[in-house]
Amino acid sequence: MSTDTRGGLLDGVSLTNTRLRTIALYVGLYGTAALFLIPYWYMFATSFMTRELVYSETPYLIPWEVTTYWYQYLIDNSLIGMWTVNTLILAGITTLFVIVVDAMIAYSLTRLEWPGRRVIFGVIVASFMVPGIINLVPVYIIASELGLVNSVWGVVLPSAANPLGVFMLVQFFKDIPEELEEAARLDGFSRLRVFSHIVLPLMRSPLAALGLFIFIWTWNSFVWPLLIFQRETMYTLPIGLVTLQDNLGVTEPGVIMTSAVIASVPLLLVFLVMQKQLVQAVEMQGTTK
Template sequence: MKFGKSLPYIALIIGSIIMLFPFIWMLSTSFKAPMDIFSLDIIPKNPTIENYLTIFEESLFLRWFLNSLIIAVITTISVAFFDSLVGYIIAKFDFVGRGVLFLLILSTLMVPTEMLIIPWYLMSSELGWTNTFWGILFPGLMTGFGVFLMKQFMEQIPDDLLNAARVDGMSEFGIFFKVAIPQVWPALSALGIFTFLSNWNAFLWPLIVIESPKLRTLPVGLSFFSSGEAESQWHLIMTGAAISVIPLIIVFFILQKHIIKGITLTGMK
Protein backbone atom coordinates (compact mmCIF):
# COMPACT_ATOMS: atom_id res chain seq x y z
CA MET A 1 0.00 0.00 0.00
CA LYS A 2 1.11 3.53 -0.72
CA PHE A 3 1.92 5.80 2.19
CA GLY A 4 -1.08 8.03 1.47
CA LYS A 5 -3.45 5.06 1.72
CA SER A 6 -1.67 3.72 4.80
CA LEU A 7 -1.90 7.01 6.72
CA PRO A 8 -5.53 6.54 7.91
CA TYR A 9 -4.71 3.05 9.19
CA ILE A 10 -1.63 4.34 11.00
CA ALA A 11 -3.73 7.09 12.62
CA LEU A 12 -6.38 4.55 13.68
CA ILE A 13 -3.74 2.23 15.17
CA ILE A 14 -2.18 5.07 17.16
CA GLY A 15 -5.61 6.23 18.34
CA SER A 16 -6.54 2.67 19.35
CA ILE A 17 -3.35 2.29 21.39
CA ILE A 18 -4.02 5.58 23.19
CA MET A 19 -7.61 4.57 23.93
CA LEU A 20 -6.72 1.05 25.08
CA PHE A 21 -3.69 1.92 27.21
CA PRO A 22 -5.65 2.91 30.39
CA PHE A 23 -7.68 -0.29 30.16
CA ILE A 24 -4.55 -2.41 29.68
CA TRP A 25 -2.85 -0.66 32.61
CA MET A 26 -5.91 -1.24 34.79
CA LEU A 27 -5.98 -4.94 33.90
CA SER A 28 -2.24 -5.27 34.47
CA THR A 29 -2.40 -3.56 37.88
CA SER A 30 -5.19 -5.90 38.99
CA PHE A 31 -2.72 -8.81 38.77
CA LYS A 32 0.15 -7.04 40.54
CA ALA A 33 1.21 -7.33 44.16
CA PRO A 34 1.00 -4.10 46.24
CA MET A 35 4.77 -3.46 46.00
CA ASP A 36 4.68 -3.70 42.19
CA ILE A 37 1.74 -1.44 41.31
CA PHE A 38 3.91 1.57 40.46
CA SER A 39 6.35 -0.36 38.32
CA LEU A 40 6.33 0.36 34.61
CA ASP A 41 5.89 -3.27 33.62
CA ILE A 42 2.82 -3.81 31.46
CA ILE A 43 3.06 -7.56 32.01
CA PRO A 44 3.40 -8.29 35.76
CA LYS A 45 6.60 -10.09 36.70
CA ASN A 46 4.86 -11.99 39.47
CA PRO A 47 1.16 -12.10 38.54
CA THR A 48 -1.28 -13.00 41.31
CA ILE A 49 -5.02 -13.47 41.69
CA GLU A 50 -4.86 -12.53 45.37
CA ASN A 51 -6.40 -9.13 44.58
CA TYR A 52 -9.52 -10.77 43.15
CA LEU A 53 -9.88 -13.02 46.17
CA THR A 54 -9.41 -10.07 48.54
CA ILE A 55 -11.99 -7.85 46.91
CA PHE A 56 -14.67 -10.54 47.15
CA GLU A 57 -13.78 -11.47 50.73
CA GLU A 58 -13.32 -8.00 52.25
CA SER A 59 -16.10 -6.00 50.59
CA LEU A 60 -19.69 -6.25 49.36
CA PHE A 61 -18.46 -6.21 45.78
CA LEU A 62 -20.67 -9.05 44.57
CA ARG A 63 -23.73 -7.39 46.14
CA TRP A 64 -22.88 -4.06 44.46
CA PHE A 65 -22.37 -5.86 41.16
CA LEU A 66 -25.78 -7.54 41.36
CA ASN A 67 -27.45 -4.26 42.41
CA SER A 68 -26.08 -2.46 39.35
CA LEU A 69 -27.02 -5.35 37.08
CA ILE A 70 -30.60 -5.48 38.37
CA ILE A 71 -31.06 -1.72 38.08
CA ALA A 72 -29.53 -1.55 34.60
CA VAL A 73 -31.61 -4.46 33.27
CA ILE A 74 -34.93 -3.23 34.73
CA THR A 75 -34.35 0.33 33.51
CA THR A 76 -33.35 -0.84 30.04
CA ILE A 77 -36.47 -3.00 29.68
CA SER A 78 -38.69 -0.17 30.92
CA VAL A 79 -37.14 2.42 28.60
CA ALA A 80 -37.28 0.10 25.60
CA PHE A 81 -40.98 -0.63 26.17
CA PHE A 82 -42.40 2.71 27.26
CA ASP A 83 -40.29 4.98 25.05
CA SER A 84 -41.00 2.94 21.94
CA LEU A 85 -44.71 2.77 22.83
CA VAL A 86 -44.99 6.53 23.38
CA GLY A 87 -42.97 7.18 20.23
CA TYR A 88 -45.30 4.89 18.27
CA ILE A 89 -48.42 6.61 19.61
CA ILE A 90 -47.13 10.12 18.86
CA ALA A 91 -45.93 9.13 15.40
CA LYS A 92 -48.92 7.09 14.22
CA PHE A 93 -51.99 8.37 16.07
CA ASP A 94 -53.66 11.71 15.41
CA PHE A 95 -55.12 13.19 18.60
CA VAL A 96 -55.66 16.61 20.11
CA GLY A 97 -52.53 18.01 21.76
CA ARG A 98 -50.11 15.60 20.11
CA GLY A 99 -47.72 18.37 19.07
CA VAL A 100 -47.85 20.03 22.48
CA LEU A 101 -47.22 16.73 24.22
CA PHE A 102 -44.19 16.05 22.03
CA LEU A 103 -42.81 19.53 22.71
CA LEU A 104 -43.21 19.00 26.45
CA ILE A 105 -41.32 15.73 26.20
CA LEU A 106 -38.55 17.40 24.19
CA SER A 107 -38.34 20.22 26.73
CA THR A 108 -37.18 17.72 29.36
CA LEU A 109 -33.98 17.29 27.34
CA MET A 110 -33.13 20.95 27.94
CA VAL A 111 -33.08 20.62 31.73
CA PRO A 112 -29.67 19.57 33.17
CA THR A 113 -29.77 16.49 35.37
CA GLU A 114 -28.15 18.45 38.21
CA MET A 115 -31.24 20.71 38.37
CA LEU A 116 -33.52 17.69 38.76
CA ILE A 117 -31.65 16.17 41.69
CA ILE A 118 -33.37 18.27 44.36
CA PRO A 119 -36.96 17.71 43.06
CA TRP A 120 -36.22 13.99 42.71
CA TYR A 121 -34.89 13.80 46.26
CA LEU A 122 -37.78 15.77 47.76
CA MET A 123 -40.29 13.53 46.00
CA SER A 124 -38.40 10.41 47.11
CA SER A 125 -38.37 11.63 50.72
CA GLU A 126 -42.09 12.41 50.75
CA LEU A 127 -43.01 9.05 49.24
CA GLY A 128 -40.56 7.02 51.30
CA TRP A 129 -38.42 5.97 48.35
CA THR A 130 -35.05 6.98 49.74
CA ASN A 131 -32.67 4.13 50.43
CA THR A 132 -34.67 1.77 48.17
CA PHE A 133 -34.20 0.27 44.73
CA TRP A 134 -37.31 2.10 43.53
CA GLY A 135 -35.69 5.38 44.56
CA ILE A 136 -32.81 4.66 42.20
CA LEU A 137 -35.02 3.39 39.40
CA PHE A 138 -37.86 5.87 38.99
CA PRO A 139 -36.00 8.82 37.34
CA GLY A 140 -34.79 6.63 34.49
CA LEU A 141 -37.77 4.41 33.71
CA MET A 142 -38.68 6.68 30.79
CA THR A 143 -36.51 9.16 28.89
CA GLY A 144 -37.29 12.09 26.64
CA PHE A 145 -34.42 11.18 24.33
CA GLY A 146 -35.75 7.66 23.86
CA VAL A 147 -39.23 8.93 22.99
CA PHE A 148 -37.78 11.38 20.48
CA LEU A 149 -35.54 8.74 18.91
CA MET A 150 -38.25 6.12 18.57
CA LYS A 151 -40.81 8.63 17.30
CA GLN A 152 -38.47 9.63 14.49
CA PHE A 153 -38.03 6.01 13.41
CA MET A 154 -41.69 5.09 13.85
CA GLU A 155 -42.64 7.84 11.40
CA GLN A 156 -40.77 5.96 8.65
CA ILE A 157 -43.05 2.91 8.93
CA PRO A 158 -45.60 2.98 6.06
CA ASP A 159 -49.15 3.58 7.26
CA ASP A 160 -50.39 1.09 4.66
CA LEU A 161 -48.47 -1.66 6.44
CA LEU A 162 -50.19 -0.87 9.75
CA ASN A 163 -53.61 -0.54 8.11
CA ALA A 164 -53.18 -3.91 6.44
CA ALA A 165 -52.57 -5.46 9.86
CA ARG A 166 -55.72 -3.75 11.20
CA VAL A 167 -57.76 -5.11 8.28
CA ASP A 168 -56.50 -8.59 9.16
CA GLY A 169 -57.96 -8.12 12.64
CA MET A 170 -54.75 -7.61 14.60
CA SER A 171 -55.04 -5.62 17.84
CA GLU A 172 -53.16 -2.34 18.30
CA PHE A 173 -50.73 -3.95 20.75
CA GLY A 174 -50.26 -6.80 18.28
CA ILE A 175 -49.48 -4.30 15.53
CA PHE A 176 -47.04 -2.52 17.83
CA PHE A 177 -45.16 -5.66 18.85
CA LYS A 178 -45.34 -7.72 15.63
CA VAL A 179 -45.27 -5.05 12.92
CA ALA A 180 -43.81 -1.79 14.24
CA ILE A 181 -41.06 -3.08 16.54
CA PRO A 182 -39.37 -5.32 13.93
CA GLN A 183 -39.17 -2.32 11.60
CA VAL A 184 -37.26 -0.21 14.15
CA TRP A 185 -35.25 -2.95 15.83
CA PRO A 186 -31.78 -1.42 15.14
CA ALA A 187 -32.81 1.88 16.73
CA LEU A 188 -34.42 0.08 19.67
CA SER A 189 -31.26 -1.99 20.16
CA ALA A 190 -29.12 1.13 20.17
CA LEU A 191 -31.45 2.79 22.69
CA GLY A 192 -31.31 -0.29 24.92
CA ILE A 193 -27.52 -0.42 24.80
CA PHE A 194 -27.11 3.28 25.58
CA THR A 195 -29.60 2.98 28.45
CA PHE A 196 -27.84 -0.05 29.92
CA LEU A 197 -24.45 1.64 29.77
CA SER A 198 -25.66 4.89 31.33
CA ASN A 199 -27.41 3.10 34.21
CA TRP A 200 -24.55 0.69 34.79
CA ASN A 201 -22.22 3.69 35.17
CA ALA A 202 -24.69 5.90 37.08
CA PHE A 203 -23.06 7.51 40.10
CA LEU A 204 -24.51 10.85 41.25
CA TRP A 205 -28.16 9.93 41.85
CA PRO A 206 -27.50 6.51 43.50
CA LEU A 207 -24.91 8.22 45.71
CA ILE A 208 -27.50 10.75 46.93
CA VAL A 209 -30.55 8.53 47.36
CA ILE A 210 -28.89 5.43 48.90
CA GLU A 211 -27.48 5.25 52.42
CA SER A 212 -27.24 1.52 53.12
CA PRO A 213 -23.94 -0.09 51.99
CA LYS A 214 -25.89 -3.17 50.85
CA LEU A 215 -27.94 -1.12 48.37
CA ARG A 216 -25.03 0.71 46.76
CA THR A 217 -24.48 0.36 43.05
CA LEU A 218 -21.09 -0.71 41.75
CA PRO A 219 -19.70 2.78 40.92
CA VAL A 220 -20.79 4.11 44.34
CA GLY A 221 -19.47 1.05 46.15
CA LEU A 222 -16.11 1.28 44.39
CA SER A 223 -15.82 4.97 45.26
CA PHE A 224 -16.32 4.22 48.96
CA PHE A 225 -14.02 1.23 48.71
CA SER A 226 -11.27 3.37 47.19
CA SER A 227 -11.64 6.28 49.60
CA GLY A 228 -12.38 4.51 52.85
CA GLU A 229 -12.27 0.77 53.12
CA ALA A 230 -9.25 0.19 50.89
CA GLU A 231 -7.72 3.66 51.32
CA SER A 232 -5.04 3.95 48.60
CA GLN A 233 -4.74 0.29 47.71
CA TRP A 234 -4.77 0.86 43.98
CA HIS A 235 -4.31 -2.79 43.15
CA LEU A 236 -7.72 -3.52 44.73
CA ILE A 237 -9.33 -0.47 43.14
CA MET A 238 -8.11 -1.51 39.70
CA THR A 239 -9.27 -5.07 40.35
CA GLY A 240 -12.81 -3.85 41.10
CA ALA A 241 -12.79 -1.64 38.02
CA ALA A 242 -11.58 -4.52 35.85
CA ILE A 243 -14.44 -6.76 37.00
CA SER A 244 -16.98 -3.98 36.53
CA VAL A 245 -16.32 -3.73 32.79
CA ILE A 246 -17.02 -7.42 32.14
CA PRO A 247 -20.80 -6.99 31.52
CA LEU A 248 -20.12 -4.10 29.15
CA ILE A 249 -17.66 -6.18 27.15
CA ILE A 250 -20.13 -9.07 26.99
CA VAL A 251 -22.93 -6.76 25.84
CA PHE A 252 -20.69 -5.27 23.19
CA PHE A 253 -19.51 -8.59 21.73
CA ILE A 254 -23.05 -9.99 21.65
CA LEU A 255 -24.69 -6.89 20.18
CA GLN A 256 -21.82 -5.21 18.35
CA LYS A 257 -23.62 -5.41 14.99
CA HIS A 258 -26.66 -3.70 16.46
CA ILE A 259 -24.45 -1.11 18.17
CA ILE A 260 -22.72 -0.14 14.93
CA LYS A 261 -25.90 -0.17 12.88
CA GLY A 262 -27.86 1.68 15.55
CA ILE A 263 -25.23 4.39 15.91
CA THR A 264 -25.14 4.78 12.13
CA LEU A 265 -28.92 5.11 11.92
CA THR A 266 -29.23 7.49 14.87
CA GLY A 267 -26.50 9.62 13.33
CA MET A 268 -28.44 9.74 10.06
CA LYS A 269 -31.56 10.77 11.96
Protein backbone atom coordinates in the same frame (compact mmCIF):
# COMPACT_ATOMS: atom_id res chain seq x y z
CA MET B 1 24.41 -15.34 -17.35
CA SER B 2 23.11 -12.85 -14.81
CA THR B 3 20.17 -13.21 -12.51
CA ASP B 4 18.08 -10.19 -11.55
CA THR B 5 17.22 -10.53 -7.89
CA ARG B 6 15.42 -7.24 -7.60
CA GLY B 7 11.77 -7.23 -6.60
CA GLY B 8 11.16 -10.57 -4.93
CA LEU B 9 8.09 -10.48 -2.71
CA LEU B 10 7.15 -7.02 -3.94
CA ASP B 11 6.81 -8.08 -7.59
CA GLY B 12 3.51 -6.94 -8.95
CA VAL B 13 2.78 -4.61 -6.02
CA SER B 14 2.04 -1.08 -7.12
CA LEU B 15 2.16 1.54 -4.38
CA THR B 16 -0.05 4.20 -5.90
CA ASN B 17 -0.90 7.42 -4.10
CA THR B 18 -4.32 6.04 -3.17
CA ARG B 19 -2.82 2.87 -1.69
CA LEU B 20 -0.21 4.86 0.23
CA ARG B 21 -2.92 7.08 1.67
CA THR B 22 -4.92 4.00 2.68
CA ILE B 23 -1.89 2.46 4.39
CA ALA B 24 -1.15 5.72 6.21
CA LEU B 25 -4.80 5.96 7.28
CA TYR B 26 -4.81 2.44 8.75
CA VAL B 27 -1.48 3.00 10.49
CA GLY B 28 -2.83 6.20 12.02
CA LEU B 29 -6.11 4.59 13.11
CA TYR B 30 -4.49 1.53 14.64
CA GLY B 31 -1.83 3.66 16.28
CA THR B 32 -4.46 5.93 17.84
CA ALA B 33 -6.44 2.90 19.00
CA ALA B 34 -3.31 1.48 20.62
CA LEU B 35 -2.75 4.75 22.49
CA PHE B 36 -6.30 4.60 23.86
CA LEU B 37 -5.89 0.95 24.85
CA ILE B 38 -2.62 1.39 26.76
CA PRO B 39 -4.24 2.86 29.94
CA TYR B 40 -6.87 0.10 29.98
CA TRP B 41 -4.26 -2.57 29.47
CA TYR B 42 -2.16 -1.11 32.29
CA MET B 43 -5.23 -1.13 34.54
CA PHE B 44 -5.93 -4.77 33.67
CA ALA B 45 -2.28 -5.81 34.06
CA THR B 46 -1.91 -4.02 37.41
CA SER B 47 -4.88 -5.92 38.82
CA PHE B 48 -2.85 -9.14 38.40
CA MET B 49 0.49 -7.78 39.63
CA THR B 50 2.10 -8.66 42.93
CA ARG B 51 2.56 -5.95 45.53
CA GLU B 52 6.26 -5.65 44.64
CA LEU B 53 5.45 -4.94 40.97
CA VAL B 54 2.67 -2.51 41.84
CA TYR B 55 5.01 -0.41 43.99
CA SER B 56 7.98 -0.78 41.66
CA GLU B 57 9.53 2.44 40.35
CA THR B 58 9.54 0.90 36.87
CA PRO B 59 6.05 0.53 35.35
CA TYR B 60 5.29 -2.89 33.87
CA LEU B 61 2.81 -3.37 31.04
CA ILE B 62 3.25 -7.15 31.19
CA PRO B 63 3.62 -8.57 34.72
CA TRP B 64 6.25 -11.30 34.93
CA GLU B 65 4.57 -12.61 38.08
CA VAL B 66 0.80 -13.01 38.11
CA THR B 67 -1.42 -13.15 41.18
CA THR B 68 -5.12 -12.89 42.02
CA TYR B 69 -4.38 -11.39 45.44
CA TRP B 70 -6.18 -8.10 44.77
CA TYR B 71 -9.37 -9.81 43.61
CA GLN B 72 -9.38 -12.04 46.67
CA TYR B 73 -8.65 -9.00 48.82
CA LEU B 74 -11.69 -7.18 47.46
CA ILE B 75 -13.96 -10.20 47.88
CA ASP B 76 -12.84 -10.74 51.48
CA ASN B 77 -12.91 -7.09 52.60
CA SER B 78 -15.90 -5.60 50.79
CA LEU B 79 -19.39 -6.27 49.45
CA ILE B 80 -18.27 -5.89 45.85
CA GLY B 81 -20.04 -9.09 44.77
CA MET B 82 -23.34 -7.83 46.16
CA TRP B 83 -22.78 -4.40 44.63
CA THR B 84 -22.17 -5.97 41.22
CA VAL B 85 -25.39 -7.99 41.44
CA ASN B 86 -27.30 -4.88 42.59
CA THR B 87 -25.98 -2.91 39.62
CA LEU B 88 -26.82 -5.66 37.14
CA ILE B 89 -30.38 -5.93 38.46
CA LEU B 90 -30.89 -2.16 38.52
CA ALA B 91 -29.45 -1.62 35.03
CA GLY B 92 -31.43 -4.54 33.60
CA ILE B 93 -34.78 -3.45 35.06
CA THR B 94 -34.23 0.20 34.11
CA THR B 95 -33.25 -0.70 30.55
CA LEU B 96 -36.28 -2.92 30.01
CA PHE B 97 -38.66 -0.41 31.60
CA VAL B 98 -37.30 2.54 29.59
CA ILE B 99 -37.47 0.62 26.29
CA VAL B 100 -41.12 -0.36 26.83
CA VAL B 101 -42.31 3.04 28.08
CA ASP B 102 -40.35 5.13 25.56
CA ALA B 103 -41.45 2.93 22.66
CA MET B 104 -45.11 3.37 23.66
CA ILE B 105 -44.71 7.14 24.02
CA ALA B 106 -42.88 7.47 20.69
CA TYR B 107 -45.48 5.32 18.91
CA SER B 108 -48.35 7.40 20.28
CA LEU B 109 -46.61 10.60 19.18
CA THR B 110 -46.09 9.40 15.61
CA ARG B 111 -49.08 7.15 14.89
CA LEU B 112 -52.00 8.19 17.11
CA GLU B 113 -54.07 11.32 16.71
CA TRP B 114 -54.79 13.02 20.04
CA PRO B 115 -55.01 16.66 21.05
CA GLY B 116 -51.83 18.27 22.32
CA ARG B 117 -49.37 15.67 21.06
CA ARG B 118 -47.26 18.30 19.28
CA VAL B 119 -47.13 20.32 22.47
CA ILE B 120 -46.08 17.26 24.45
CA PHE B 121 -43.36 16.47 21.94
CA GLY B 122 -42.19 20.08 22.12
CA VAL B 123 -41.99 19.82 25.91
CA ILE B 124 -39.96 16.61 25.59
CA VAL B 125 -37.51 18.28 23.20
CA ALA B 126 -37.34 21.39 25.41
CA SER B 127 -36.51 19.26 28.43
CA PHE B 128 -33.06 18.73 26.93
CA MET B 129 -32.37 22.36 27.83
CA VAL B 130 -33.04 21.78 31.54
CA PRO B 131 -30.07 20.47 33.58
CA GLY B 132 -30.99 17.29 35.41
CA ILE B 133 -29.58 18.59 38.68
CA ILE B 134 -32.45 21.11 38.86
CA ASN B 135 -34.99 18.30 39.22
CA LEU B 136 -32.98 16.48 41.88
CA VAL B 137 -34.66 17.93 44.98
CA PRO B 138 -38.32 17.94 43.80
CA VAL B 139 -38.04 14.41 42.38
CA TYR B 140 -36.44 13.18 45.60
CA ILE B 141 -39.26 14.73 47.64
CA ILE B 142 -41.82 12.97 45.44
CA ALA B 143 -39.97 9.66 45.72
CA SER B 144 -39.74 10.06 49.49
CA GLU B 145 -43.45 10.83 49.79
CA LEU B 146 -44.25 7.72 47.76
CA GLY B 147 -42.05 5.56 49.99
CA LEU B 148 -39.57 4.76 47.24
CA VAL B 149 -36.41 5.46 49.24
CA ASN B 150 -34.30 2.30 49.58
CA SER B 151 -36.28 0.78 46.72
CA VAL B 152 -35.18 -0.18 43.21
CA TRP B 153 -38.27 1.54 41.83
CA GLY B 154 -37.08 4.81 43.34
CA VAL B 155 -34.31 4.76 40.75
CA VAL B 156 -36.21 3.10 37.90
CA LEU B 157 -39.42 5.15 37.77
CA PRO B 158 -37.82 8.64 37.43
CA SER B 159 -35.88 7.30 34.44
CA ALA B 160 -38.86 5.71 32.69
CA ALA B 161 -39.92 8.56 30.39
CA ASN B 162 -36.43 9.28 29.13
CA PRO B 163 -36.49 12.34 26.80
CA LEU B 164 -33.49 11.13 24.80
CA GLY B 165 -35.08 7.72 24.25
CA VAL B 166 -38.42 9.20 23.18
CA PHE B 167 -36.78 11.67 20.79
CA MET B 168 -34.57 8.96 19.30
CA LEU B 169 -37.41 6.47 18.77
CA VAL B 170 -39.73 9.10 17.30
CA GLN B 171 -37.25 9.63 14.47
CA PHE B 172 -37.15 5.90 13.73
CA PHE B 173 -40.93 5.44 13.98
CA LYS B 174 -41.40 8.15 11.36
CA ASP B 175 -39.40 6.04 8.89
CA ILE B 176 -41.66 2.99 9.17
CA PRO B 177 -44.16 2.95 6.24
CA GLU B 178 -47.71 3.42 7.44
CA GLU B 179 -48.87 1.06 4.70
CA LEU B 180 -47.58 -1.90 6.74
CA GLU B 181 -49.82 -0.98 9.66
CA GLU B 182 -52.81 -0.34 7.40
CA ALA B 183 -52.40 -3.78 5.82
CA ALA B 184 -52.18 -5.38 9.25
CA ARG B 185 -55.34 -3.61 10.43
CA LEU B 186 -57.18 -4.82 7.29
CA ASP B 187 -56.23 -8.34 8.39
CA GLY B 188 -57.94 -7.73 11.73
CA PHE B 189 -54.94 -6.72 13.86
CA SER B 190 -55.73 -4.49 16.82
CA ARG B 191 -53.65 -1.37 17.50
CA LEU B 192 -51.82 -3.15 20.33
CA ARG B 193 -51.08 -6.18 18.16
CA VAL B 194 -49.81 -3.98 15.34
CA PHE B 195 -47.49 -2.32 17.82
CA SER B 196 -46.21 -5.55 19.35
CA HIS B 197 -46.09 -7.80 16.24
CA ILE B 198 -45.31 -5.37 13.40
CA VAL B 199 -43.66 -2.22 14.71
CA LEU B 200 -41.44 -3.52 17.51
CA PRO B 201 -39.80 -6.29 15.42
CA LEU B 202 -38.93 -3.69 12.76
CA MET B 203 -37.42 -1.53 15.51
CA ARG B 204 -35.17 -4.25 16.93
CA SER B 205 -31.90 -2.47 16.14
CA PRO B 206 -32.92 1.01 17.38
CA LEU B 207 -34.38 -0.49 20.55
CA ALA B 208 -31.18 -2.45 21.13
CA ALA B 209 -29.12 0.71 20.63
CA LEU B 210 -31.32 2.61 23.07
CA GLY B 211 -31.07 -0.26 25.53
CA LEU B 212 -27.27 -0.15 25.30
CA PHE B 213 -27.21 3.58 26.04
CA ILE B 214 -29.61 3.23 28.97
CA PHE B 215 -27.73 0.24 30.41
CA ILE B 216 -24.41 2.09 30.34
CA TRP B 217 -25.95 5.26 31.73
CA THR B 218 -27.65 3.38 34.58
CA TRP B 219 -24.51 1.35 35.32
CA ASN B 220 -22.49 4.56 35.73
CA SER B 221 -25.15 6.54 37.62
CA PHE B 222 -23.95 7.85 40.94
CA VAL B 223 -25.81 10.84 42.39
CA TRP B 224 -29.42 9.63 42.15
CA PRO B 225 -28.77 6.06 43.40
CA LEU B 226 -26.70 7.57 46.21
CA LEU B 227 -29.75 9.56 47.35
CA ILE B 228 -32.20 6.66 47.05
CA PHE B 229 -30.07 3.79 48.37
CA GLN B 230 -29.15 4.62 51.95
CA ARG B 231 -28.07 1.15 53.07
CA GLU B 232 -24.65 -0.26 52.22
CA THR B 233 -26.12 -3.58 51.12
CA MET B 234 -28.13 -1.77 48.42
CA TYR B 235 -25.22 0.22 46.96
CA THR B 236 -24.38 -0.01 43.28
CA LEU B 237 -20.83 -0.40 42.02
CA PRO B 238 -20.08 3.33 41.47
CA ILE B 239 -21.20 4.14 45.03
CA GLY B 240 -19.55 1.11 46.57
CA LEU B 241 -16.23 1.66 44.82
CA VAL B 242 -16.04 5.25 46.05
CA THR B 243 -16.57 4.16 49.64
CA LEU B 244 -14.22 1.24 49.07
CA GLN B 245 -11.41 3.45 47.85
CA ASP B 246 -11.92 5.80 50.79
CA ASN B 247 -11.63 2.91 53.23
CA LEU B 248 -9.11 0.59 51.56
CA GLY B 249 -7.63 2.07 48.45
CA VAL B 250 -5.93 5.30 49.48
CA THR B 251 -2.53 3.62 49.71
CA GLU B 252 -3.36 0.54 47.60
CA PRO B 253 -3.16 1.16 43.83
CA GLY B 254 -3.87 -2.53 43.29
CA VAL B 255 -7.27 -2.14 44.93
CA ILE B 256 -8.14 0.85 42.75
CA MET B 257 -7.11 -0.85 39.52
CA THR B 258 -8.83 -4.12 40.37
CA SER B 259 -12.07 -2.39 41.32
CA ALA B 260 -11.92 -0.44 38.06
CA VAL B 261 -11.54 -3.70 36.11
CA ILE B 262 -14.55 -5.23 37.88
CA ALA B 263 -16.63 -2.14 37.13
CA SER B 264 -15.64 -1.85 33.46
CA VAL B 265 -15.46 -5.46 32.18
CA PRO B 266 -19.27 -6.06 32.25
CA LEU B 267 -19.83 -2.91 30.21
CA LEU B 268 -17.22 -4.03 27.70
CA LEU B 269 -18.90 -7.42 27.34
CA VAL B 270 -22.33 -5.83 26.88
CA PHE B 271 -20.96 -3.49 24.23
CA LEU B 272 -19.28 -6.34 22.34
CA VAL B 273 -22.53 -8.31 22.33
CA MET B 274 -24.65 -5.33 21.23
CA GLN B 275 -22.29 -3.53 18.84
CA LYS B 276 -23.82 -5.21 15.77
CA GLN B 277 -27.27 -3.88 16.67
CA LEU B 278 -25.79 -0.44 17.34
CA VAL B 279 -24.15 -0.33 13.90
CA GLN B 280 -27.38 -1.51 12.25
CA ALA B 281 -29.33 1.25 14.02
CA VAL B 282 -26.91 3.88 12.73
CA GLU B 283 -27.06 2.43 9.21
CA MET B 284 -30.88 2.27 9.37
CA GLN B 285 -31.15 5.95 10.31
CA GLY B 286 -28.54 6.95 7.76
CA THR B 287 -30.18 5.19 4.79
CA THR B 288 -33.83 6.05 5.40
CA LYS B 289 -35.35 9.02 3.58
